[in-house]
Amino acid sequence: MATSSPISQHGAAVALVQLLKEFGDLPPLYWQVSNHERYRGDLYGFASLPDPRPVMAVWAEALGATVTQSQFPYTNDEVYAQFAVETLWRDVRVRIVMSCPAAVLASETAVAA
Template identity: 40%
Template sequence: MKTNPISQHGAAVALVQLLEEHPELSKHLTWSVPRTGPGLVGIVHDDGVRVLADCRRFLGGSVQVGREHESGGVVVRQHVLASVWRDVRVEILVSLPVTAEAVAA
C-alpha cells in the first residue's frame, strides 16, 4: 500500500478528465504537469483568442496580462488564465499580438 502520494497524480487524472470532457483542447493546446507550481499548464498554439475564451468559459478564473515582448518580429503579450478545476490549479498560456488583446479581454 502506498503511503506517499505522487504529487503529479491528481493533476494527471484531472487532465485525462478535462480532455475527455473537452476533446477539442487536444487540438489547440500542449499540456504539461510540472513538478512544482500549477498542477496543469496548457500552452495554446493556434486560434489563441477563441481558445482562451473557451477555456475561460468552462474553467472560470481570471486572465493576467504580461509585459510586451517581441516574438518572430511581432509584438506580443503573454496572457495567463489561472483557474482551479477539480481541485487542481490550471494555467492556460497564450501569446497574443498586441492588436488582438482587445478581443481577448
C-alpha cells in the same frame, strides 16, 4: 523502482484525464503536468496561434475563469501580448498561457475599424 511515497503529479494527471474527457470538444492544447510550487501537481496548457484570444475565451468559459492580458518585451523591437487563464479545477491548479505579437492584435483592430 517501487516507492511508498505519494506521487505529487498523480492528482494532476488524473485531473487532466478528467478535464480532457469533460471538455474533449474544446480546441486542443499542449498540456504539461508540472510539480512546481512545493511539488504540487499543476496543469499548464499551451498553444501556438496567430491570435489566441478566441481559444482562450472558450477555455476560460468552460473552466469558469477569466482571461487576463499583459504585455512583455520579446526582442528589442517586438512586444508580445500574453493571455492567461488561472483557476482551480477539481482541486488542481490549471494555468493556460498563450501569447502572440502585439502588432498582430493592433493590425486586426485597425482592419476591424
